[in-house]
Every structure is written in structure tokens, then in C-alpha cells.
Amino acid sequence: MFRWFHKLASLKNFYRLAEILLPWLAAICAILLVVGLYRGLFVAPTDYEQGESYRIIYVHVPAAWMSMFVYVVMAFCSAIFLVWKMKLADIVAEVSAPIGAAFTFLALSTGSLWGKPMWGTWWEWDARLTSELILLFLYIGYMALRSAFDNRRTAAKAAAVLALVGVVNIPIIHFSVEWWNTLHQPASITKFDKPSIHISMLIPLLMMAVGFKLFYIVNMLSRARSVILEREANTAWVTERVKENRL
Amino acid sequence: MKEFFAMGGYAFYVWTSFGLTFMVMAIIALGTRLQRRRVVAAVTRRAQTESKPDAREPFRE
Numbered sequence: 001m002f003r004w005f006h007k008l009a010s011l012k013n014f015y016r017l018a019e020i021l022l023p024w025l026a027a028i029c030a031i032l033l034v035v036g037l038y039r040g041l042f043v044a045p046t047d048y049e050q051g052e053s054y055r056i057i058y059v060h061v062p063a064a065w066m067s068m069f070v071y072v073v074m075a076f077c078s079a080i081f082l083v084w085k086m087k088l089a090d091i092v093a094e095v096s097a098p099i100g101a102a103f104t105f106l107a108l109s110t111g112s113l114w115g116k117p118m119w120g121t122w123w124e125w126d127a128r129l130t131s132e133l134i135l136l137f138l139y140i141g142y143m144a145l146r147s148a149f150d151n152r153r154t155a156a157k158a159a160a161v162l163a164l165v166g167v168v169n170i171p172i173i174h175f176s177v178e179w180w181n182t183l184h185q186p187a188s189i190t191k192f193d194k195p196s197i198h199i200s201m202l203i204p205l206l207m208m209a210v211g212f213k214l215f216y217i218v219n220m221l222s223r224a225r226s227v228i229l230e231r232e233a234n235t236a237w238v239t240e241r242v243k244e245n246r247l
Numbered sequence: 248m249k250e251f252f253a254m255g256g257y258a259f260y261v262w263t264s265f266g267l268t269f270m271v272m273a274i275i276a277l278g279t280r281l282q283r284r285r286v287v288a289a290v291t292r293r294a295q296t297e298s299k300p301d302a303r304e305p306f307r308e
Contacts, residue, residue, distance in 0.1 A: 041251075042251075046255065051255040051256070051257060052254040052255035052256075052257050052261060053254070053255070053257035053260055053261060055254070055261055056260065056261055056264045056265075059264050059265055059268040060264065063268065098275075098278070099275055102271050102272075102274070102275055105271065106267065106268055106271050109264075109267055110264040110267065110268065113260045113263050113264045113267075114260065114264065116260060117257055117260050215272060215275075219275055219276065219279045222279045222283060223278075223279055223282060223283075225283070226279075226282045226283045226285075226286040227286075229286050229287070229290055230286050230289070230290070233289075233290050233293060238290065239294060242290060242291055242294040243294070247287050247290065247291070
């Protein structure tokens, strides 16, 4: 187990592994997104309470889940980087931040577009919405902090600490609909109970959710490869790959 | 078909949400591609300059 971990941690091996995985993951991601979108827009029935407007769920919920998932990945990698100084973990955290920020922006804006017709307001300072907005600021703060230092090691360390401190916001977002009386509805899908939405609506939602997750993984892996290539430009294995014309 | 695009009167909210999501994800994917292209070009250029020593100092006599 530890040897496997150590091998993956080598930037060269990660570069190669990601190269092999990427086309497969991208293909599965594309299929899931296309089929999920089709089933969500055409096959899933109309909601008896919200009419057609509920279809926003197929982009809003996956984006909201991803906004938190990416942050947890970022915080986890930051911890690994701080404890073991593992370069790869820092690179994964670095390239994840803008993608996570984009998903957070999507969760907020599609939520707003859903809230207007259903709640009658674009925005409300309730616990769920406010904590999600704080998440967006955490992402932006993380990226700003990283770019504020000239020294890469200092930047990486400071940003990692910020990511770790900010992780307390994640359970707050998750439980906000239970702890406080919010305008936002409680979760429709939980691990322990039967989901409160019908299977024909649930299937496309899960397809979109997995599709979004793969979309993040594909972009994260590809961006990590680019950063590795840039940082390792002077090493023998990169030079060799350039010579063989297979970057 | 017309009924489908009308989304039961919620066309603006539904299509703006889906359109926005598509746009943001397209920007992410484009960013990934551009970064990759930029880095590959930089690394290749660097390798070429290093293999031709006179290219580094063009004015040497």
C-alpha cells in the first residue's frame, strides 16, 4: 500500500497514469452528461408542485455537490502537502481551486434562477445560501493568496493552511438546512433514507452528478499534467519525452 | 417542440440555468486545453534552444 502510494506520488508516474486514464474518463463523462441531460430534459416527468422549473435540479444539485467535493479534495491534499510535503498533493490542490470556484458560482447562480420563480426572490441571506457564498470567497481567497507570494513554497504553505481552516465551512453548508430554519429545502437524497424523489427523476440526477464529478477529475488531471510538465521541464524524463515527441 | 422550449412558462429560468452551466463548463475545458497547449509549446521550444547552442547566443562571432 505504502509503496503504491509512494509510486503514485512520483510526478513522472502520475503523469503517465493520468495519460492512460484521461481518454477513458473523458469518454465516460461525455456519455453520462449527454444521456443524463437527455433523460433529465425529455424523459423525466413534470413535477406536480414545481412544474417544469424543477428541471434546474439537473444542473444545480450536481454543481452544488461538486462545489463542496472539490473543496474537500483541496483541503485533503493541503493536509497531505503540509504533513508529508508531497508535491503532487500541492499541484492537485492548486489546479482544483479555479474549477471548484466555477462550480460554486454555478451552484449560486442556478440556485438564484430557481429561487426567483419558486420562492419569489433571487437572493435571501439564509444559512444555506450565505455559507455557499462564503465557500466562493474561500476559493477566491485561496487563489489570491497563492498568487500573492513570489516564492512558490511559501505560497503553497500559506494557501494550504487557508484551505484547511476553511474546511469548517463544509459541514456548515451541509447541515445548514437542518440546523437553521432556512428557505432552502432539505436534501432530497440522503445516504441513509430512501430518496424523496421518484426514480425516473433520480436516475438522470445521479448520471449528471457522476458526469460532473468525472468532468472535474478529467480537467483536474489534465491541468495537473500541465503543471508537472512545466515544473519538471529540466528533468531527464521530460527531455526524453520531448525527444520522442510524446508529451 | 414549442411546448418543450416553453418549459411550462419557466423557459427563462430553466434555459438560462442550463446555458450558464454549459458556458462555465466550456470555459473550464477551454482553459485546460489552452494551458496544455501553452506548456507543451514552451517545453518543446526550450528543448530546441538547448539542443542548438548557437541559437542561444545568436550574435556570437
